[in-house]
Amino acid sequence: MKYSIDKQEKYTLLRLNEEKLDSSIAPQLKSEMVTLHAEGVRNIILDLSEVKYTDSSGLSALLVGNRILQEDNGIFVLTRLSDHTMKLIKISQLDSVLNILPTVEEGIDAVFMHEIEKDMKDDD
Numbered sequence: 001m002k003y004s005i006d007k008q009e010k011y012t013l014l015r016l017n018e019e020k021l022d023s024s025i026a027p028q029l030k031s032e033m034v035t036l037h038a039e040g041v042r043n044i045i046l047d048l049s050e051v052k053y054t055d056s057s058g059l060s061a062l063l064v065g066n067r068i069l070q071e072d073n074g075i076f077v078l079t080r081l082s083d084h085t086m087k088l089i090k091i092s093q094l095d096s097v098l099n100i101l102p103t104v105e106e107g108i109d110a111v112f113m114h115e116i117e118k119d120m121k122d123d124d
Contacts, residue, residue, distance in 0.1 A: 021058030042074035049080035
């Protein structure tokens with residue numbers, strides 16, 4: 001799997017440099033997200049700008065990332081989805097479950113908003 005990781009203080013940006021998110025890539029993506037989470041990463045922004053095709057195993061990997069971060073009060077944001085991937089997510093009715101934003105910058109903003117909201121809840 002070809003990808004790059006940019007670790008920041010509040011989030012990690014994971015860029016998938018693959019055209020397909022399918023059964024040959026999905027297990028590696030899942031294990032990378034689980035590893036990042038085990039290392040203490042709580043917020044992941046996944047840039048899918050190069051992914052043109054996604055199948056059910058790809059969706060499964062996205063759901064795993066979403067679940068492990070939400071369980072830990074983190075946020076998992078998908079950015080720059082292809083039309084094909086977006087259609088698959090909508091058909092699967094996962095657009096209400098997953099955090100999907102058009103740009104990485106908006107994903108970063110969402111992470112900071114999430115952190116502010118979390119801090120405010122912690123103060124209560």
